[in-house]
Amino acid sequence: MAGGRVPAICAPLVGRTRAALAAEAAAVAARQPDLIEWRVDFFEPLADTGEVLAAAAAVKQAAAGIPILFTRRAQREGGQPIPLSESRVLDLYAAVAASGTVDAMDFEMENAPADVARVRELTRAHGLALVLSFHDFQRTPPTPDLQQRFAQAQRLGADVAKLAVMPQSMEDVHRLLGATLAASQSLTIPVVSMAMGGLGAVSRLCGGVFGSALTFAVGAAASAPGQVPIDEVRATLAVLQRATGA
Numbered sequence: 246m247a248g249g250r251v252p253a254i255c256a257p258l259v260g261r262t263r264a265a266l267a268a269e270a271a272a273v274a275a276r277q278p279d280l281i282e283w284r285v286d287f288f289e290p291l292a293d294t295g296e297v298l299a300a301a302a303a304v305k306q307a308a309a310g311i312p313i314l315f316t317r318r319a320q321r322e323g324g325q326p327i328p329l330s331e332s333r334v335l336d337l338y339a340a341v342a343a344s345g346t347v348d349a350m351d352f353e354m355e356n357a358p359a360d361v362a363r364v365r366e367l368t369r370a371h372g373l374a375l376v377l378s379f380h381d382f383q384r385t386p387p388t389p390d391l392q393q394r395f396a397q398a399q400r401l402g403a404d405v406a407k408l409a410v411m412p413q414s415m416e417d418v419h420r421l422l423g424a425t426l427a428a429s430q431s432l433t434i435p436v437v438s439m440a441m442g443g444l445g446a447v448s449r450l451c452g453g454v455f456g457s458a459l460t461f462a463v464g465a466a467a468s469a470p471g472q473v474p475i476d477e478v479r480a481t482l483a484v485l486q487r488a489t490g491a
C-alpha cells in the first residue's frame with residue numbers, strides 16, 4: 246500500500262471466564278485474523294496463576310496456530326480494574342512467557358522503568374516479541390509528544406511501538422496519522438497506531454497507508470471504542486490495496 250504495507254489484523258479476546266474465553270477464541274479464530282490479542286485484564290480469575298495458564302493453553306489450542314498477543318492493559322491506560330499489584334502482574338507475565346502459550350506481549354511504556362526492563366528481558370529470554378504501548382483515552386497529545394512516544398518505545402527495546410489515542414477533532418486524527426507516517430519512516434521497528442472512537446474509525450481502515458503495521462478489528466467483541474468488524478476491515482484493506490497498487 247502506498248506509504249506502507251497492508252497492515253496485519255488483530256482481533257481481541259475479552260472473555261471473563263475460561264469457558265467464555267475458549268468459545269470466544271474459537272469464534273475469533275474462525276474469522277482468521279493475523280493475530281489474536283488476549284486482554285487478560287478482563288479475565289475474572291486473574292489472581293489464580295494456574296487458571297490463567299490453563300486459559301492460555303485453551304486459547305492457544307482454539308487459535309489453531311494464529312499467533313497470540315498477551316496483554317494486561319493497565320487501568321490508567323483504559324484497562325479493567327484488576328486485583329493484582331504490579332509486582333504480581335510481573336510474576337504473571339513471567340509465568341505466561343515461560344509457558345509457551347503466547348507469541349508476543351504488550352506492556353505500557355509508562356510502567357516503572359525497572360518493570361519495562363524486566364518484561365523486555367523475559368520476553369527476549371523466551372523468544373517473544375514485545376509491544377511497548379501508550380494509550381490516552383481522553384485526548385490526542387501534541388504532535389511532538391506522539392513522536393516522542395514512538396521513539397521512546399524503540400529506545401526501551403520494543404519490537405513494536407504502539408499508540409492508541411482519543412481524537413477530539415479530525416485534526417487530531419490527521420496529526421496521529423502524520424506522526425505515524427513520520428515514525429514509520431524514521432524508526433527501525435514497526436509502528437502501530439489508532440485513533441479511537443467514531444471520529445478515529447477511519448484510522449483503523451487507512452492507517453496502513455500511513456505506515457501502521459497492525460489494525461485491531463472485532464472478531465467477536467470489541468476491546469476499545471471505534472473498532473470495526475473484521476470482515477469490513479478486511480474488505481476495506483482489499484479495496485485500498487487494489488486502489489493504491491500495493
Ligand SMILES: O=C1C[C@@](O)(C(=O)O)C[C@@H](O)[C@@H]1O
Nearest residue numbers: 257316409439441461468469
Ligand atoms: O492497545 C490496543 C489497541 C486498542 O486500544 C484499540 O484501540 O484498538 C485495543 C486494545 O485491546 C489493544 O491492546
